Amino acid sequence: MSLSLHQLHFSYIRSQQSDIWQRDIRFQEGAYYHIRAISGSGKSSLVQAIYGLNKNYSGEISYAGKQLRSMTPDQISNIRAREVSIVFQDLRLLTEFTASENLELKRKLRDFTSASDLERMAGELGIDHLLNRKINTLSYGERQRVAILRALLQPFELLLLDEPFSHLDNMNIQKAAALILKEVQKEVRHCSSPIWKKTNISLIIFNWNCKKRHGHHSKNTGTT
Amino acid sequence: MDIIQKILAQRKSRFQYLPALAILLGFLLLMMAIQFYLNVQFILNGKAQKAGQEFLVVNKQINSAMMTRPELSSFNEQELKTLQQLPYLKKVVPVISNQFPILAHSMGDLGFSTQLFFESIPADLLDTDSSQWTWKSGQSSLPVILSADFLNLYNFGFALSQGLPQLSEESVKALNFQVTVGNASEQETYRAEVVGFTQRYSSILIPESFMQYANEKYGQETERHVSRLVLQTEEADNPDLQQFLNEHAYVTQQDKLKGSTFARIVRLSSMAISILGLFILLLAYLIQSIYLENKILQHAESLKLMIELGYTPKQLLQFYLKNPSGKSSEWWYFMPRFNRIAMGFTSIFKTNGPRNSGHDTCLSFCGHHHLYQLTYFVVTTKNQKND
Numbered sequence: 001m002s003l004s005l006h007q008l009h010f011s012y013i014r015s016q017q018s019d020i021w022q023r024d025i026r027f028q029e030g031a032y033y034h035i036r037a038i039s040g041s042g043k044s045s046l047v048q049a050i051y052g053l054n055k056n057y058s059g060e061i062s063y064a065g066k067q068l069r070s071m072t073p074d075q076i077s078n079i080r081a082r083e084v085s086i087v088f089q090d091l092r093l094l095t096e097f098t099a100s101e102n103l104e105l106k107r108k109l110r111d112f113t114s115a116s117d118l119e120r121m122a123g124e125l126g127i128d129h130l131l132n133r134k135i136n137t138l139s140y141g142e143r144q145r146v147a148i149l150r151a152l153l154q155p156f157e158l159l160l161l162d163e164p165f166s167h168l169d170n171m172n173i174q175k176a177a178a179l180i181l182k183e184v185q186k187e188v189r190h191c192s193s194p195i196w197k198k199t200n201i202s203l204i205i206f207n208w209n210c211k212k213r214h215g216h217h218s219k220n221t222g223t224t
Numbered sequence: 225m226d227i228i229q230k231i232l233a234q235r236k237s238r239f240q241y242l243p244a245l246a247i248l249l250g251f252l253l254l255m256m257a258i259q260f261y262l263n264v265q266f267i268l269n270g271k272a273q274k275a276g277q278e279f280l281v282v283n284k285q286i287n288s289a290m291m292t293r294p295e296l297s298s299f300n301e302q303e304l305k306t307l308q309q310l311p312y313l314k315k316v317v318p319v320i321s322n323q324f325p326i327l328a329h330s331m332g333d334l335g336f337s338t339q340l341f342f343e344s345i346p347a348d349l350l351d352t353d354s355s356q357w358t359w360k361s362g363q364s365s366l367p368v369i370l371s372a373d374f375l376n377l378y379n380f381g382f383a384l385s386q387g388l389p390q391l392s393e394e395s396v397k398a399l400n401f402q403v404t405v406g407n408a409s410e411q412e413t414y415r416a417e418v419v420g421f422t423q424r425y426s427s428i429l430i431p432e433s434f435m436q437y438a439n440e441k442y443g444q445e446t447e448r449h450v451s452r453l454v455l456q457t458e459e460a461d462n463p464d465l466q467q468f469l470n471e472h473a474y475v476t477q478q479d480k481l482k483g484s485t486f487a488r489i490v491r492l493s494s495m496a497i498s499i500l501g502l503f504i505l506l507l508a509y510l511i512q513s514i515y516l517e518n519k520i521l522q523h524a525e526s527l528k529l530m531i532e533l534g535y536t537p538k539q540l541l542q543f544y545l546k547n548p549s550g551k552s553s554e555w556w557y558f559m560p561r562f563n564r565i566a567m568g569f570t571s572i573f574k575t576n577g578p579r580n581s582g583h584d585t586c587l588s589f590c591g592h593h594h595l596y597q598l599t600y601f602v603v604t605t606k607n608q609k610n611d
Contacts, residue, residue, distance in 0.1 A: 030594075073536070077534055077535060078536065079534075080533065083537075092532065097230075104227045104534065105227050108227055109534050
């Protein structure tokens with residue numbers, strides 16, 4: 001599933017130099033993108049616009065040639081459930097419920113990941129012992145790992161990561177990055193549909209602050 | 225327990241069925257008022273009768289002076305005009321009497337012969353079926369509608385005291401007797417048939433067409449005397465009407481006036497109960513709205529997140545329509561379910577709007593968009609069924 005931006009611009013964002021704003025961009029399938037910019041240059045606005053949460057933009061965002069703006073709520077929901085997954089910058093977890101319940105809410109949506117796989121993945125992130133604790137009793141770093149795990153429980157062709165490791169130490173960043181890459185590659189095994197190929201999965205990472213990462217395209221939304 | 229149900233079904237209010245109970249009570253009162261009104265109408269009129277269809281037969285009070293001057297008991301043109309101008313009377317119709325001698329005699333073994341009188345009124349003022357009560361020139365039979373009081377007088381007064389058989393309405397209809405009308409020089413004989421009985425008029429009624437024909441042909445008076453009138457009114461118990469009748473010494477059926485007063489009180493009582501019922505229904509709607517707002521605010525964040533995670537509005541609707549508690553789908557159960565469905569829409573509005581305006585959208589929605597919400601719900605549910 002291709003993602004294209006056409007002359008995208010937010011009136012409230014002023015940037016002198018940008019690889020994103022007011023340009024025609026087509027994100028290649030199977031590629032990893034790292035978008036870097038200083039605070040306030042529009043990274044979150046961009047991720048929310050791509051995810052359909054912000055429509056205050058000029059220009060066009062298209063999925064497989066279809067404009068996001070013209071999609072119905074049900075169509076947008078279907079894209080979110082089947083094709084695009086996200087780790088929100090502000091995590092967006094139900095704090096009154098347990099980590100397990102938050103994860104189940106996503107897992108039950110498509111029933112894509114088995115309960116045992118979920119436990120295994122939680123173990124790899126080091127949060128398997130926290131699953132029965134309420135979110136409001138977890139640290140920010142633990143919550144962030146729950147949010148990362150939640151994003152991996154569904155099928156996707158595009159994974160949006162909005163400052164996904166901002167609360168993690170280097171060791172946990174290593175663990176999370178390894179799991180993300182492993183699960184991205186694992187999509188092939190999970191999906192029987194021929195359109196699900198490893199090379200079709202795009203990863204757009206917003207402000208991944210580690211310097212040495214996998215070979216990928218790098219863009220910026222403002223002055224680096 | 226399903227995770228969605230757990231999230232959305234939390235913090236149940238013990239008052240959630242209050243609007244449903246209020247609706248039940250409101251409808252009960254409304255239905256009771258209508259039933260009560262119809263029952264009383266039935267008792268008063270024998271059958272359901274439209275409001276504004278009350279008929280009074282009016283004549284002048286007979287006094288000693290009229291014994292020698294019968295024309296005094298008649299209504300003159302001026303009096304008729306005055307009556308017709310009264311605002312509370314819809315119709316003033318004179319009862320036409322025969323101006324020629326009538327002799328009735330039996331055709332069979334029942335030997336009787338008597339002088340008789342006829343009166344005539346328009347067919348639409350009758351309280352009985354008048355389909356057979358027609359006469360055309362040249363017709364040998366003469367349809368007659370008899371006062372039910374006359375039959376009662378015969379059955380319970382005359383027949384019992386004289387040892388004669390009592391007659392049912394059907395047997396009277398089966399009897400034929402002859403009627404001879406005319407004057408000394410010319411006479412005509414008709415076969416009279418009783419085609420119905422009237423509760424409203426104490427008289428023997430024949431069709432207007434025959435009365436006109438016979439009065440013109442055999443009438444002995446040059447001037448028409450109207451001694452009885454039928455008044456059609458919406459409110460027989462109108463105090464102004466009663467005062468007018470008393471002032472002019474006009475006499476009518478007092479039981480009708482009392483019955484009408486009773487009906488008026490019943491109408492007012494029914495209306496009061498109906499208004500109370502409607503008020504309770506309105507109150508139920510308001511309580512439901514407040515309850516709705518409360519539930520929306522309770523679950524707004526959860527629903528918004530569910531939409532953001534990929535749940536579709538249709539899925540949420542499905543959840544609410546599935547009847548999550550497993551109870552039977554009684555009509556009153558619709559109310560709390562409806563609340564939850566509406567909450568789903570709140571999150572839709574919030575999700576599709578700018579991120580930072582979500583809460584404002586919700587508040588605006590809660591405060592001002594109930595009708596929109598109802599419409600949206602109905603349309604979406606319909607579409608869902610069609611799918």
